[in-house]
Amino acid sequence: MKLKLENRQIAVYTALILAVIMLFLPGSSKNKYRFEPEVMAKTINEKGDQVSPQDLSQWIIEGKTDYQLIDIRNSEEYAKGNIKTSENIPLENLLKRSTIDTDLSDSKMIILYSNGNSHAHQAWLVLKAAGKDAYVLEGGFNHWVAAILNPEPAKDSSDDEILKYNLAASISSYFGGGNAVKSTDNPVKSTDSKGSGAVKPKSKKKKLEGC
Known part of the structure; x- marks a missing residue:
């Protein structure tokens, strides 16, 4: 199990590195790809890269259509529980240049989420470099479950x-x-690299973990 997880993490990081290389190869379409570390660092420090679960829930209820909500987890995790209106584009596919150029909107906000924050932020860096108006759901799906599905x-x-x-x-x-989490006996565990987390209703009185 540990080996399988490590192999998966290696695959994710390989995809991330390849995505960055492909984005900045000479002849990139429209020459729109650029990396601005100072701008990105300022955005992160000011939390301008995040959308709160509360804001997102209101947008969904109001029927707003000016954003694209993307769940970057694998299809099995997505099937166990996801956020209304989201579409599933696993991280390995999201980071393909063809996906970025053709499947992601240039006119809408792109909101990414995984179980926690780390994988979504990796994808955010690539999408920002690609010129997308990208954001990360604060705390990921784990925080959504805790804050929206099971309020204090x-x-x-x-x-x-x-x-x-x-x-x-x-x-x-x-x-x-x-x-909304379809299987609480087999909770969703974070595949993000810095930890793992189980998604369970607060009625179980279990602490959500993950990053």
Whole structure:
């Protein structure tokens, strides 16, 4: 199992390196590919690279169509649980130049998510270099499950806290609550390189991990 995971991580990093090389080869279409580390670093420091689960949930409920939501996990993980309106383009396929040039919108926001943050940020770097208006879902699918599908109970009985919880509960209900993760006996584990995480409803009282 460990060897299989290591081989998969090697494949992901190889795809990332090849994607960057291909993007900057002479003759890149439209000469639109460029790497600006200072600009990217500033964006990351100011958290301008992230979309919060709360904002995304509102956009989905409102029916906004000015973004493309992409789940970069493998098809098995996607089938176990995913976010409404998302499409599944595994990371290895997403980083192909043909995918970037033909399947990703030039006019819409591109919002990426994995189980945690690290793989999505790797893809974000490539897409930003390719000139895409790319963002990462803050905390990934694990954080979405914790923040949107299983909101924290009201901290006290004050009107504000109860109102806040009722709003969060109604949003959770819209997305299916804990039932949105189709298999809680076989939770989704993060394939991101810096750790692993199980996606479970908070009713199980288990801590979500992963990056």
